[in-house]
Amino acid sequence: MYKLEEIKVGMVESYSQTMSEADVKNFANISGDRNPMHMDDLYAEKSRFGKRIVHGMFSTSFFSALFGTRLPGPGCIYVSQNIKFRKPVYIGDTVTAYVEVKHIDPARRRVYFDTYCKVRSLKVITGTAEIYIPE
Template sequence: MSSFLHGVNFNDISIGMSANYSQTITDADIKSFAGISGDHNPVHMSDEFAENSRFGQRIAHGLMSASFFSALFGTKIPGPGCVYVSQNLKFKKPVYIGDTVTATVTVTSIVQDKRRVFFSTTCKVKNKAVITGEAELFIPENS
């Protein structure tokens, strides 16, 4: 396993534990995400279109910022081997090119016998929530 991948042993996870990840959104990120997701909505891709939208400029795909939660789950808490069970999301504000998004996941509950961990999930830009939600993860025995 790569040395940059680490995690927390299931038995060491506790309520209140958290991890975060920050990334500044670039034009290249948006174009790459559009290529991967197939979402070429002009509000993401066209300056001219976006200028006439309610946002006034291009916005990042909401699921791009939300994908930072997956990065945290797979590498920090719980870590390698965990499996997403569910995630709900509320998109509160747009994310623009040049914004730095900070994703935070915080353990809210643990079901030991089912090896499930529940999290609150938040993305913020300039300390304002742009995405909120909750997630459930399963941690296999061998992870």
């Protein structure tokens, strides 16, 4: 884990994963979200997306993984997250999640991040997060 004093504006960490059929089914089972947009080919084919999409919250869960294991690392506390879903993620897409330090408030022990996910060069999810760093 990074100590608060070691964190600098501009630091970035990332994580990539290719979204599989098994991942979507597992996430549906864990989350309880069995929306047919994620689970039913015939239903999704009639949608504006033309095929099934991966749960948006599945992709955003990678932010939590990055915060808890890389930057800042174990022991940090997720305080808030803003999310905007800009484009769909499809089964077979490789999603890369990024967290980038934008501001540090040493008095409150808070670090503020830009968070985003890309598929190829397209930003499919954007947002911001606030993380508390315990002493």
